[in-house]
Amino acid sequence: MTAESEEKPGLGLGRWFARTKPRQASKGVGAEATVPRPLPRRRRRWRSPLTRRILTINVLVLLIPVLGLLHLDQYRQSLIAAELDALRIQGRAFSLSLGSTAVVATQVGDEQLLPEVTRNLMRVLLVDTGVRARIFARSGDLLADSFILSGPGGKVQVMALPPEKKGGLSLLGRLYEAALKWVSGNDDFPPYREERVQKAADYGEVGGALAGDSPGMVRADRQGRLVLSIAVPVQRYRQVLGALMLSKDGxxxxxxxxxxxxxxxxxxxxxxxxxxxxxxxxxxxxxxPIRRLAQAADLVRYGKGRQYEIPDFRRRGDEIGDLSDALRSMTEALWNRMDAIEAFAADVAHEIKNPLTSLRSAVETVARIEDPDQQRRLMSIILDDVHRLDRLISDISDASRLDAELSRAQTESIDVGELLRALVSLHQAVDAEQGPRFTLDLLDHQDLRVPGLEDRLGQVFRNLITNAITFSPPDGQIRLAAQRQGEDIEVSICDDGPGIPEGKLEAVFERFYTERPAGEKFGTHSGLGLSISKQIVEAHGGTIEAENRCDPDGTVRGACFVVTLPAE
Structure with a gap:
């Protein structure tokens, strides 16, 4: 049972193809058939590779600057520098206060800081600032620390509590922290360590302050938090009495x-x-739109009949509209080609059937008669029909492979004037004493070069010249002319024959049209010459037209064929 007989009533053609699986049909004698493959399923939007690529590219283009902005390294460094400058200004003001109020002279030229006065002054100046102050003597010993309070019960260290954590981080929060850690990378800050007994040697900035500088440092504690610190010298009359170290978290x-x-x-x-x-x-x-075009193309390919057509997106005015127009034009050209093939096959079958019928009748008759004269006449008919078949088959073969040859061949520059001169010289040499006369009208200053195939254009002009010779009287004249008309080359071949019958100016280019002059032997021409000529000219981007030459009173004086080809 074939696929057509298995189709259920009411089942649409598209649904039937979608449900049909590709399989091998039963093998016949010397033949093998394949059931058409099913139509491709429609892709969902998320499954569309084109959608995924567009989305991926756009998101990546957005993520690259986002990741760069999240780094914020320069912004962070500028904030750190601003905090250090603020600490340095604050430290210098504090050191001036210390140098003027917390200094005592022990002997001539020798002064030192008073620890108790220093601690009291720190509590006054640093209240509610969140800044920790430490003062080191010139010997390197720690004199005072704002985070250590002294009282009757001993020393009490004041430490800022870390911020309270509100539960664990969510998955999004953990991803955010991991992304920040990956973007920021590892900070190359030295670790902050605080010894139990602090000395000036433990902090590099304090050593710099004792030498008269005001350096700053950025460190990271064990939890990764920043610790910003600066040290300024405590001076009196340019004498360094100690170092003031101010620090705060980041x-x-x-x-x-x-x-x-x-x-x-x-x-x-x-x-x-x-x-x-x-x-x-x-x-x-x-x-x-591309998906719709692909589905429509599949329906056209695997559908029956011509009820499916390519969607028209030409109003978009973009490349997809151009693609839609090209697919529609291609589909129309394919249907026209299929129509032409069907018509050509029908015409070929009809034209071959006539000589075959005549040949069959003559063969059947010659076997029944015994008269030698009648047998010779029948054999002559058989020979004419065989020649006619041979001529038909040769012309049909030439016409059928013409498209493929024109699509593969490489064009070249052809001088139409030189080609016409060569053809006229050839015919004049063969028919010098009999047949019509030839005249060739060319302008030497005009460039008559066209791109094309010399053999095929020569075939067109030979067909037209042969056609003119056939219809011209023996004393007639065949006029050939070529001239440039703008961007085209126009070639005309005219004769003095009876002209083309009324209403047949277009029909003469149809296949197997055989309107021949009276007295010509039947079957001499196949009727494909002008059809092949038109096919060749159109393949070169030109046109061919037929017209009659008439006197002012309307009397027909001959036929004229005009070939127009695009100039080089």
């Missing part, structure tokens, strides 16, 4: 950087949403 810096990152993420989140929506819109405007 919470303000980290908070400012986090705020900036959150602002960036909010903006980038909105940009990401817009990018995704625009990506889907862009993919829809590209992928959806």
């Amino acid at each position: 919470a303000d810096v980290d908070e400012a950087v986090d705020d900036r990152r959150r602002d960036i993420l909010i903006v980038c989140g909105l940009a990401f949403a817009v990018t995704v929506l625009l990506s889907f819109y862009l993919a829809g405007t590209i992928a959806r």
Whole structure:
């Protein structure tokens, strides 16, 4: 049972193809058939490779600057530098106060800081600032620490408690922290360590301050938090009496950087949403029409009849519209080619059937008669029919392979004037004493070169010249002319024959048209010459037309064929 007989009533052709699986049909004698493959299933939007590529590219283009902005290294360094400058200004003001109020002279030219006065002054000046102050003597010993309070019960160290953690981080929070860690990389800050008994040698900036400088340092504690510190010398009359070290955590810096990152993420989140929506819109405007074109092409390919057509997107005015127009034109050209093939096959069958019928009748008759004269006449008929068949088959073969030859061949530059001169010289040499006369009208100053195939254009002009010779009287004249008309080369071949019958100016180019002059032997021509000529000219981008030459009173004086070819 064939696929057509298995089709259920009411089942659409597209659904039937979608449910049909490719399989091998039963083998016949010397033949093998294959059931058409099913139509491809429609891709969902998320499964569209084109949609995924557009979305991926747009998201990557957005993520690259986002990751760069999240780094914020320069912004962080500028904040750290600003904090250190603020500490340095604060430290210099504090050191001036210490140098003027907390100094005592022990002997002539020798002064030193008073620890108790220094501690009291620190409590007054650093209240509610969050800054830790430490003062080191010239010997390197720690004189005072604002985070250590002295009382009757001994010393009490004041430490800032870390911020309270509100539960564990969510998955999104952990991903955010991991991304920040990956983007920021490893900070190359030295670790902050605080010995039980602190000395000036433990802090490099203090050593610099004792030497008269005001250096700053950035360190990281065990939890990864920043510790910013500066040291300034405590002087009196340019004499360095000790070093003041101010330090604070980098919470303000980290908070400012986090705020900036959150602002960036909010903006980038909105940009990401817009990018995704625009990506889907862009993919829809590209992928959806292409998908419709592909489905329509499959329906045209595997459907029956011509009820399916390619969607028309020419109003888009873009490349997809051009693709739609090209596919529609290609489909129309394929249908026209199929119609031409069917018509050509029907014409060939009809034209071959006539000589075959005559040949069969003559063969059947010659076997029954015994008269030698009648047998010779029948054999002559058989020979004419065989020649006619041979001529038909040769012309049909030439016409059938013409398209393939024209599509493969390489064009060259052809001088139409030289080609016409060669053809006229050839015919004049063969028919010098009999037949019509030839005249050739060419302008020497005009460039008559065209791109094409010399053999095939020569075949066109030979067919037209032969046709003119056939219809011209023996004393007639055949006029050939070529001239340039703008961007075209126009060639005309005219004769003094009876002309073309009324209403047959287009029909003469049809296949197997055989309107021949009276007295010509039947079957001498196949009727394909002008049809092949028109096919060759159109393949070269030109046109061929037939017209009659008439006197002012309307009397027909001959036929004229005009070939127009694009100039080089």
